[in-house]
Structure formats: structure tokens, C-alpha cells
Amino acid sequence: GQSLEQPxxxxxxxxxxxxxxxxxxxSGFYGLSWYQQHDGGAPTFxxxxxxxxxxxxxxxxxxxxRSDSYGYLLLxxxxxxxxxxxxxxxxxxxxxxxxxxGTRLHILP
Amino acid sequence: GAVVSQHPSxxxxxxxxxxxxxCRSLDFQATTMFWYRQFPxxxxxxxxxxxxxxxxxxxxxxxxxxxxxxxxxxxxxxLTVTSAHPEDSSFYICSAPPPPSHRRREGPEAFFGQGxxxxxx
Numbered sequence: 001g002q003s004l005e006q007p008x009x010x011x012x013x014x015x016x017x018x019x020x021x022x023x024x025x026x027s028g029f030y031g032l033s034w035y036q037q038h039d040g041g042a043p044t045f046x047x048x049x050x051x052x053x054x055x056x057x058x059x060x061x062x063x064x065x066r067s068d069s070y071g072y073l074l075l076x077x078x079x080x081x082x083x084x085x086x087x088x089x090x091x092x093x094x095x096x097x098x099x100x101x102g103t104r105l106h107i108l109p
Numbered sequence: 110g111a112v113v114s115q116h117p118s119x120x121x122x123x124x125x126x127x128x129x130x131x132c133r134s135l136d137f138q139a140t141t142m143f144w145y146r147q148f149p150x151x152x153x154x155x156x157x158x159x160x161x162x163x164x165x166x167x168x169x170x171x172x173x174x175x176x177x178x179x180x181x182x183x184x185x186x187x188l189t190v191t192s193a194h195p196e197d198s199s200f201y202i203c204s205a206p207p208p209p210s211h212r213r214r215e216g217p218e219a220f221f222g223q224g225x226x227x228x229x230x
Contacts, residue, residue, distance in 0.1 A: 033218055042202060042224040043153065048216025055215060087152065091218040095141060095206040099153045 002026040004100035006088050011106040012078055020073045020103045022088035032064050032071045033089045033097065043087060047073065075105075083107045112136060113205050115222025122193055122229055130188045130225045132203035138183035139205035143219070144176075147200040159186040159203075193229040201225045 004024045012018040022032065031050035035043035049055055049064035049071060061074040075082055085102045092098075112135040122128050132142055140161045145153040157178055158166040165178035175197075177189040190197055202224040207217070 031216070031218060033216060040226075042221055045217040045219075045221075048218060050214065050216075057215075095218070096143065096155065096158065097204065097219050098155060099145075101152045 002090065002092075002098045004088055004090060004098065006086075006100045006103050008101065009104045009106065011108065013108050014078055014080060016078050017074065017076045018078060018105065020075075020086050020088075020105070022071050022073075022100055024069050024071075024088070024090050024100075026090045026092065026098070028092040028094070029066070029069075030091045030093055032062070033091060034060075034062050034073045035087045035089060035099075036084050037087065037102070038084045046086075078107050080107055080109065113139075113203065113220045113222045115203050115225060117225055118223055119226045120228070122227070124194055124229055125192055127189055127191045128193055128227060130190075130201055130203075130227075132186045132188070132205075132222050134184045134205050134220075137205075137208045137211060139186070139208075140183060142180065142186040142203055142205045144178065144186075144188050145202045145204070147202065153202065156188075159188075161186075190227065193227070195229045198227055198229045201227060 006022045033048045034046040036046050037043040047062035054063045059076045064071040085104050087102045088100045089097045114133045142159040144156045146156050147153045155168050156171045159178045159180040161180045167173045180186040203222045204219040
């Protein structure tokens with residue numbers, strides 16, 4: 001089977017940095033993605049890692065360690081608009097994407 | 110970039126009726142599409158894999174007779190919720206993997222539709 005673990009909620013202060021961790025168990029692992037979802041909206045793609053290491057896209061970075069079945073999303077210079085749910089997701093060779101339960105990010109002014 | 114269009118975005122229907130949701134790949138061909146369901150404050154749960162020209166593959170626990178999937182062309186997959194009940198009220202969203210011409214090392218691994226919010230009254 002496949003499973004992903006990520007914290008259910010995280011709280012941070014505006015302007016700060018926050019890291020959301022994700023561990024996974026899956027067969028046929030291909031890559032780890034991160035999606036953002038605001039209430040009532042569709043998920044928005046943020047980042048994808050197929051290889052070990054750090055991928056940086058503006059204020060967001062994502063890291064993957066395949067040997068540890070672990071990844072994280074790093075959000076810098078937090079803004080109020082970053083308040084949302086963040087999902088890690090694994091993709092397999094059959095193109096299926098399985099989502100984690102999501103982390104609700106609360107940002108305090 | 111590749112776009113997946115889903116409609117309707119919102120639908121309200123009476124209990125016992127059927128609702129059809131369409132998912133189209135606008136500028137690429139998708140032999141495979143995926144359908145997800147999301148209840149409030151929960152994750153996106155994969156329901157089924159839609160395969161062009163063949164039967165859909167359903168995840169464990171998903172009733173194939175209730176959620177009919179048709180993938181009759183390379184650009185269109187439909188999900189029909191039959192005999193809908195209030196407990197079927199949810200957010201339904203489709204996705205398609207990128208074609209080889211759109212695959213990037215940095216992703217994404219899927220293009221998502223805008224989602225359909227179904228309310229059964």
C-alpha cells in the first residue's frame with residue numbers, strides 16, 4: 001500500500017520561515033510533489049522532486065531524500081496569503097498521484 | 110502550457126438524480142485521466158483511473174456502478190454520479206498526466222481541472 005504522513009496543522013508568523021515535512025511509503029516511487037489549496041479552490045502545483053536534493057522556486061523550496069523516503073516544503077518570507085492547506089503527493093510509474101492528508105498552515109500577523 | 114478544463118464548476122441536484130461531470134484536455138491528448146473526490150477538510154482521494162478506449166479502473170471501496178466513467182476520446186473523460194444522495198456531496202476533480210512534449214524535470218506530474226463542487230439536496 002501507499003501512505004504519506006505530514007503534520008495536520010502548522011502555525012507561523014508573517015515574515016517567518018516554515019517547514020512542512022512529509023514521509024511516505026510507496027512502491028514504484030517516481031517523485032514527490034507539493035500542492036497548495038485555498039478553501040473552496042482546486043489544488044495548485046508548487047514543486048516537484050524526482051531526484052534527491054533541493055528545488056527552489058521563488059519563496060518556496062522543496063527537498064527530497066529518496067533513501068529516507070522523506071521530503072519537505074520550505075516557505076520563506078511568509079505572507080498572509082500563504083494561509084492554506086499544503087499537500088505532499090507521491091507519483092508512481094503508472095502516473096497515479098496519491099495525496100497526503102494535508103497540512104493546514106495558519107499565519108499570524 | 111497544457112490545460113485541463115472541467116465543468117461544471119458547481120452543480121446542485123436533487124437526491125436520486127444523476128450528474129455528469131466533464132474533463133477535457135485542451136491542447137494535448139490524454140489516454141489516461143484520474144478522478145478524485147475531496148470531502149471538506151480532507152485530502153484528495155483517488156477514485157478511479159479513466160482509460161481511453163477501455164474500462165476504468167476503480168480504487169478499492171469505490172462503487173463502479175454508482176460512479177460511471179467514460180473515456181470515449183483522447184481529450185474527454187466524463188464522470189457520472191448516478192442516483193446521487195446527500196452523502197455524495199463533495200468536491201470532484203480530474204487530472205491528466207502531461208504528454209511527453211510537456212514533461213519537465215521540475216514537474217508538474219499532473220494537470221488538474223478546476224474541480225466540481227457537487228451539492229445533492
